[in-house]
């Protein structure tokens with residue numbers, strides 16, 4: 001099927017959202033709470049676009065593109081005056097919530113907002129409450145963190161604000177957070193996140209560490225991966241593979257090939 | 264029939280042209296990517312080029328909890344969907360051949376994608392140690 005975006009036609013696939021097409025085609029629409037690894041959520045409202053269709057008798061509307069499924073001949077406008085105003089309002093609010101976030105400052109200034117017209121939050125952190133971290137943690141099957149509190153005091157937290165028993169220290173939440181709010185620290189082969197400490201699995205040959213013991217154990221138990229796969233790091237496994245293959249190679253082929261070339 | 268990626272280590276001269284070709288083919292933001300293939304010295308004048316073996320029962324796919332890795336049936340390779348990947352490194356740790364890699368420069372996870380059907384390493388290998396046919 002085809003959809004029209006800002007006057008040009010683009011290919012779209014059954015079942016995808018308008019935002020998927022916008023991203024694939026590199027059309028610049030801000031979208032802070034959408035990531036392909038998780039289901040869309042519609043929380044940040046920055047991805048709003050205007051839609052219409054020739055069969056809709058002139059009806060137009062503004063929708064969140066991350067939640068709106070494509071349909072054939074849909075007509076999309078990404079930067080109408082209304083939409084730009086909506087995004088400005090959202091960014092103005094976000095800037096009050098997270099005045100110190102470089103990502104929010106940058107996006108807001110792209111829409112001409114350098115200071116918020118609201119009262120900035122006191123002791124502000126950089127969490128925009130997009131819920132990407134909790135959603136990815138749930139998607140991965142850990143459910144270690146969630147939204148706690150209500151209204152103004154809402155925050156992402158661990159159960160009872162203690163070291164989370166179900167966390168495996170995979171860092172998915174850290175990596176997905178659009179504003180780099182979630183902190184962690186690796187010191188040697190110890191990782192600390194959400195107030196809990198993890199040991200990283202050390203390569204038996206060179207000592208390099210890739211993931212935590214808890215994450216590896218989860219994959220061994222639930223994903224049917226042999227335990228010894230995690231004993232050695234990727235670098236040492238490549239070298240080992242090359243040494244294993246060495247035994248299978250007919251090295252005489254080399255001289256034969258060289259003779260062919262010189263003949 | 265889908266083509267196959269053939270490696271004949273006996274013909275490899277360790278010139279590392281494949282690494283360069285791979286790197287330049289996988290540029291992002293005008294920066295070369297990390298090569299997905301490595302000719303590894305295993306003896307005097309002996310090298311074995313190592314890249315993803317596109318396993319039948321891939322540990323990387325099983326280890327990915329957000330389905331960012333899957334078999335691309337049309338081209339017969341294990342595809343990493345970059346937009347889905349959350350860089351947890353499970354696949355890097357799980358691949359028994361060490362062929363899911365961290366590209367530190369680009370801050371992403373990468374693996375051989377057979378250049379989506381036209382492997383640059385095989386095209387540039389001067390000795391036909393790598394072929395795709």
Ligand code: SF4
Nearest residue numbers: 137167168170171173
């Ligand atoms: S590090 Fe812990 S809280 Fe974060 S996604 Fe992984 S399991 Fe969940």
Ligand code: SF4
Nearest residue numbers: 127128130131133177
């Ligand atoms: S911590 Fe980051 S990912 Fe989680 S809700 Fe806040 S901004 Fe979103």
Ligand code: SF4
Nearest residue numbers: 327348349351352354
């Ligand atoms: S690093 Fe990316 S591709 Fe690899 S297992 Fe994690 S999410 Fe999947």
Ligand code: SF4
Nearest residue numbers: 275276278279281388
């Ligand atoms: S380009 Fe060919 S000969 Fe050169 S290192 Fe790679 S596989 Fe070996």
Ligand code: FES
Nearest residue numbers: 042044045047066
């Ligand atoms: S990306 Fe659509 S509402 Fe946030």
